[in-house]
Amino acid sequence: MTSLADGDWHRLHPASPLLRGGIFVFALLGFVIANLRERFVDLVFGIPRESGDPLDAIYEGGAVGWALLIVAGVLLVIIVAFSLSWRMHTFRVTDESVEVRSGILFRSHRQARLDRIQGVNIVRPLIPRLFGAAKLEVSVAGQDANVQLAYLGSALADGLRRDILRLASGARQPRAAVPGPIDPGQLLPAPETDPPGVGQPGDLVAPAGNRRHALNDYASARVGEFLAPELDPDAAPPESVVRIPVLRLIGSIVFSGFTVFVLVGIGAIITSVIVGGSEWLLIAIFPGLIASVGYYVSRFTKSLRYSIAGTPDGVRVGFGLLTTSNETLPPGRIHAIGVTQPLAWRPFGWWQISINKAGHSTNDGAAGQAATTVLPVGSLTDVGKVLELILPGFAIDEQRALVIRGLTSRGGNDGFANAPRRAAWLRPFSWRRTGYTVTAGAALLRRGVLSRELVLVPLARLQSVGIDQGPVRRRLRLASARLHTVTGPVSASLGVIDVDEAVRMFEAISAGAVASADSDTSHHWSLVPAVTATVAPAPGSTAAPAAATEVTS
Known part of the structure; x- marks a missing residue:
């Protein structure tokens, strides 16, 4: 483990207060610089200024000293407030949770349990990237339960994410500690030895050549971060599984x-x-x-720069040109998968994949859509590759063919239990494509004719299954069915199905859910030698204790 996951309290990047709320400071400086620029032009070219300027009124009233004193006082208050905010904002990572303490007048203590982590997201906005900083967000199950560390050094954020995921996987044996303490606020990791030409710590003043060398190193590091691939080469394959032209x-x-x-x-x-x-x-x-x-x-x-690949700790999804984001979804955190095709995309053969998970990132996903979109647009081949990552059981040829039929078939004898012809009274256009099947620990629901949709629900993640029948459906001997998962964009439901088939569906899915949940061990994926991010099913989170707690005083 790095020194940031040693169980002790650490502080964030020193520029964190400025990056979180310093936009007002930049606006104030911009206003002052703009006025000084106009006055410089007036002084050089002799252009008269318009009357009513507040700075002229201050100058003519002899209140320049008081104005400067007020400005200095405001800046001093801002600096002191930012400094106190940074000193009082600390975090620590233990074997059980990630904790954050913050606040000056009103103290807040947030705690996220590692066994409830649904994903770890690293966001690098444009301005913080200039400082070599990144925001790490730990997404956990629960409403408003996420924990954010804004901001950390960019390289340190990557290392801390690996440590958090390793602890969440069930591993408790620490790795070799990094020599010497690492300050989370530094812009670059401290080297083990001084590079050639850099002054020693005891030097009072570094030579000018050494300062230029350090400045060049800093600039090179920032350029390298801007051009670096979104996938971490130490944790993910160098190539994305899917590329979007x-x-x-x-x-x-x-x-x-x-x-x-x-x-x-x-x-x-x-x-x-x-x-x-x-x-x-x-x-x-x-x-x-x-x-x-x-x-x-x-x-x-x-x-732009969309990428998706499997890692030992889950599926890594990255995107973004100026502001970049990459999120790791640990094994077993996906509760439902929806593959959809709008009517306008059908001539091109494009599809989109969305997921339901217990926790949601506060940042937008790829294409500016919800963070639950793991494939903004892709071909049928791309859909198969992504499903192989998040539902690896479908790598078998027979199951892959079943998924393709669920996406493109118009109905009939194609491996799905479809709605009967009398369902056309309620679904005149889509009754042929309305059906379900159960295979390989997952339930597949197919529906829609204008906008095609296939829903896949891992049975180990299923919370409950229900069938209901109103007076109209009772008259037609039909029923509707719904598989209950965590809230999200994917709705696992069928509007019409034969009433006898609904009973068989209820029994088959209920039995499969119990058996899958009993045999599921992916919540501690590092304890199972054969389980990795590309072969592990997803764990449930409904019976676990509270994901995060917050105490405010």
Whole structure:
């Protein structure tokens, strides 16, 4: 373990207060610099200033000294507040939990249990990357239970993530400690020996050449972080399992529901101006259309450099160009998988994969979508590769063929128990594709004809299964079924199914869920020699104790 996971309390990066709330300081400095620039131009070129300038009023009233004193006092208060905030914000990682203490007047103590961790996400926003800092977020099961460490040194955040995942896997034997203490606030890990040309600690003043050498090293490190791949070469394969071509990414954004909204807005403008002559509607809608350009640019940049790969501690998903994010999903934290294909994507053969998990990151996922989107857009082959990572049992050819039929088949005798013909009274278009099957420790639900969808639920993660029948379905001898999982974008339900088939489904899935839960050991994946991130099923979290606690005083 690194010295950050030794059970002692540590502080964050010294620039953390500035990075978290220093935008106001930057705005104040920008205002002062802009005014000084104008005054410099006035002084050099003799351009008269307009009356009513507040700085002129202060100067003419002889209150320059008081103004400078007030500015100095405000800056001093800000510096003292930032310093106290940094000193009072500490964290520690033990064998059982991650704890964070913060607050000056009102103290807060948050604790996240390691056995309830649903994912560990490292986000590197653009400005903190200039300081060599990153935000580490531990996602745990529960409402508003996540724990954030904002900010740590970028390299130290990667090391701490490995330590947290190792402890969460059930391993308790520490690795060899890193020689010497590591300060979490340093910009770069301290080298074991001084590099050539750098002054010794006892030197009072470093030579100018050494200072230039250190500055060049710092600049090279920042450039290296900007160009480095999102996947950690020490923890993940060097190549992503799936790559999203730029043209496919652009096409998926253009052929989306938001584009329909934009086209409707453009049509309304044309109609109002040309036909009705209502220019006021143009004024109301046009700014929104301009903002939509920013939406497209944001989705595009957030999807660049997308990567997904298996690691010994789970599936690693990364993305982002300027602000990067990569999250590790430990084995067994995925409760449901939804593979969908909107109608506009069908000619291109594109699909999207979303998941349900007990904890959710507070940061957006790939393409600016929810953090539960693990594949923004991909081909049928890409879908198979991702499912092999998060549900490795489907690497078998027969199961892979079953998934393909669940995605593309129009119904019939294809391995699924489908809804009967009389279900057309309630589902006139999609009754042929409404069906289910159970295989390899997972239940597969298929539905939808305009927007195709296949839902996969690991039986070990299933919370309950229910079937119900209203008066109309009772008349048609139909029922509806639902597999209950944690809340998320994936809904594991069937609107219509034969009533006798619903009973068989209830019994088969109930028995399979009990058997899968009894044999599941992936919550302590490091204790099972054969289990890795690419072969482990996902553990449940519904019967575990509270994920996180917070005490405020």
